[in-house]
Each structure stands twice: as structure tokens, then as C-alpha cells.
Amino acid sequence: MNLNVAQIREQFPILHREVNGKPLVYLDNAATTQKPQAVIDALTDYYTQCNANVHRGAHYLSDEATRRYEAARKTVADYIHANRQEEVIWTSGTTEGINRVANGVAQRLKAGDEVLVTEMEHHANLVTWQQACKRSGASLKVVPINEDGSLNIEQFHSLLSDNTVFVSMPHISNALGTINPVKELTAAAKAKDALVMIDGAQGVAHGAIDVQDIGCDFYAFSGHKLFGPTGIGVLWGSYEVLQDWPVWLVGGEMIATVSYQDATWGELPNRLEAGTPNIAGAIGLAAAIDWLQQFDAADILAHEQALLAKATKLAEQTDGLTIVGHADNKIGVLSFILDGAHPADIGFLLDKQGIAIRTGDHCAQPLMKRLKVPGTARASFTIYNTLDEVDKLFEGINKARLMLA
């Protein structure tokens, strides 16, 4: 079966607007995806029909809001193949999820311990670990990448040691599109008794996730990159690891008993979710997952690969263009530089033509330095993009090239 992309586009109101007098060509999906009407409706419906605080009201609406909110947790748990729904902790996004884990790890790290990350990290999965190491005297080991932007697997294995207590890596690189073999690498890290976290900000956007199959301890992602609302995200952790994970935020909802001088913590997931949560966000994210699940995952993948294959082919035919990131196993992202043009100039001239891409360091300054580029221009594709839009992108790039020549 093929995806009916025209019909999918119909469901995204924003894709029908114009930008700078041109029909919008939205190719910044790795930054955030647009929202289908089903998600917008879920948010509106929540606020118009059901708004109440959860887990505490003794009234009808509070019960209903709690039911919808916990059903959303179940939807996420099923989607990522969690063992139990208590393993799904709501956060504001990937960044918060990683910070929660890094904060907990930092309390347990000691001098001599090692934390492993990769050269392709987003700052969210780098600065967190770097600071946790600084605070504790542990050392941060950085697994290099190969010239093509794939992870150097040999180096990964040789940097893993008996001192490695934690490994955190991206499922998919936001700057390069590289897909890492997270299952195989997780197994190697677990053999050393290290805990493993996957930064799933990009991974979750390109196909169903099975956290049990990966075998990791933590997996974090953001709703807004999965057609859901901003401000909601998920930290998944295995029950065994999460049940005595250091609490971070304390206050209402997360306690069992409180006296003036002391408190005891509640059960998962509450003990890691202090305060009134983003109820509407959670419900909106579940609506996004429900929406996405009407499509066949293999069809989505095939469509995204076709978009990237076409973009790559046109890129290779463009004089002076260099693709940044050529890993065999990659998806969703075409990062590139153009001779004699700064990425900001390209982004600017594409914007004038209604084409939205991202330019800059992609929150990965050390990676840009490693690749010896000032930044790149990045087009990123998803389910609602068309082959025709890929053509428009390259018409736009060629126009920019001529203007800058």
C-alpha cells in the first residue's frame, strides 16, 4: 500500500497557508512537526468539554480528565512497547527527560566513573552529561564518528570499559540523519553493567519504537516532533530502575505522606511527577499517536526514504553542494553546505521562496567543529512532504546559488 499523501496533507491546516506570498514548503520537521486536525481537535475538546485537575477532584470532570489523562499514558506505553504504563513519565520534552536522568546519575557518580556519549550529540544529550561529570569528578568519554557521519562502532567498543557506568546516545542524529544501531550498542553496554539512555527526540519520529527490544534503561522524546503539542514529552524508564530513582521535583502529587518535618514518596509514576501535569498536552500527544497509527509503519518509512533518496540524488547533481552526513543507514535529513555561501544566506533566500529549512549548528556546536563546517543548511522530511516539494527545494537552492554567485 502507498500512502495517500494528498489526503494526509488535507489534515494539516497549516500546510495550506502561504509564506512570503508563496505556498508553504515546510522542510523543518526535525525541529518540529506540524499538527493534524485530530490533535488540534483533541486539545480544543479537552478545554471545551473536560478541563479539570487530575487525581484529586471529587467530581465528575476531574474523574473524566483523569481517565483521559491516564488513557494517554497507556497509549504511549503501548506505542513504545513499555512493560507497564507506570514506566511512562510525563515531561516537558526530551531535554527535561535527559536532565532528570542526568541529575539522578550525577548523585551516584564518583571520581573514576566514566560516562559515554557520542560526537554527534545534540546539546541536550551533551551538556547534561558533561555537567553531571563535572559535578561528580567522573569523566566523559566521547565516541568518535566516521567521515561519513556514522558512529565509529569499533571505537564505541574500545571506549566501553569496566568503569563505564552510563551510556547515552541518540537513536537518530538531528544534524546528520544517521541511525545508530542502538540495540547492538545497548547490549554491549549492558554487558559492562552500564545503564543506557537513548535520546529518542528524532528516533520516535521515524517509526515505531520498541524499548524492550532495544533493551535500554531510559528512552526520552518530545511530543512536538511526533505531530503532538509542544510542552509535553515522555521519559520512559524500566520499572526496576525508575522505582528508586532519585526524585527531582518535590511537592504535590508525588508524595505518600507529609508532616511538617518529613515526607515519604508515592509510587511510580507519581513519585516522579510533582505538581499539576500538562494534562492537555498528554491527551494531545496520545491523539497524535492514535492518528499516526492509522498508517502502516512500513509505508511511512518507504515514503520518507523515497523523499530522502530523491533529495540526495538532486543534491549530488547540484554544483558546489556538499552533503554533510552520508551514513548508509540514515533517514529524514539532508544536511548540506554550498561553496561560497553561508548556510544563513541559503536559509534566508529559501525562506523568501516560502521554503522553511533550518540553518546553523543544529544545537550541536562540537559536531560542527568536528566536521569543520560553520554550520549547515538542513532540510528534513516527514510523512506529509511530497516529491514535488523536493523539486521545489532544489529550484529554490539553484535560485539562491545564482543570486549569491
Add this chain to the structure above:
Amino acid sequence: MNLPNTDEIIDDLEFLDNWEQRYQYIIDLGKALPGLPESQHKEEYLVRGCQSNVWLISEEKDDKLLLHVDSDAVIVQGLLTLVMAAYHDKTPEQILAFDIDNYFAQLDLENHITPTRGNGLRAIVGKVQQLAKHSQA
């Protein structure tokens, strides 16, 4: 250096009616900007708040502020030329009296100078105004 003045730029841009021509003009201005030698691309001259790098060096001569600017993005170099036309080789009083918002409104390039555009024009305008205030004091 031989910079167009603000009136010339306003006149030139008025003639150009599609975005391609207008931005080709900005790009050409950018290419003509003398810029700074690589050796002057120093951390201390960087203006914060820009997506591309923007460097600014200033000196005072005969009560006037001389400005030397550069960027690694050519459109930003062009936009910097617009700012230079307003501020380079002017007294602090002239700089502070100049209605930069009105000038940009006349150029009809507003969507470039909103703070969120990140191209650093706002940052550079703020910096020059600050320098002018400082040398007045």
C-alpha cells in the same frame, strides 16, 4: 571607503519591485563591503545575538565614530552596509538623532530587523547606539 548614503539606498531600493531584485541589491552591497581582514575576526569584536558571525570594530576620530564591520554571511554583510550608511563616520549626536526605525521602514525590509530574525541587525544597531552614548558621556 565608498559607501552609499541612506538617501541613495532608499532611492535605489524604491526602484526595485520584486524581492529577487531587492535582495540581489543587498547581496551586491554585501559583496562590496570591504569587511575586515581574517586576523581581525576576533572573539572580542563579535556581536552577540547573531546567527552568523558579525564583527564590529569602532574608533573615534575628530568627534566622529568610524565603524568597521564584517560578517561571514553575504546577506548580513549587505544589511550591515545599510547600517553603515546610517552610522559610519557620524558624530554621536547624529547617530543618536537618526531615526533608524523609520529608515528601515522606508527600506521596506522590516521582517529582517525584528529581534527574532537572529541576523543580528538589532544587536548591531543597539551596540552602535551604546557606543555613541558612551562617547558622548
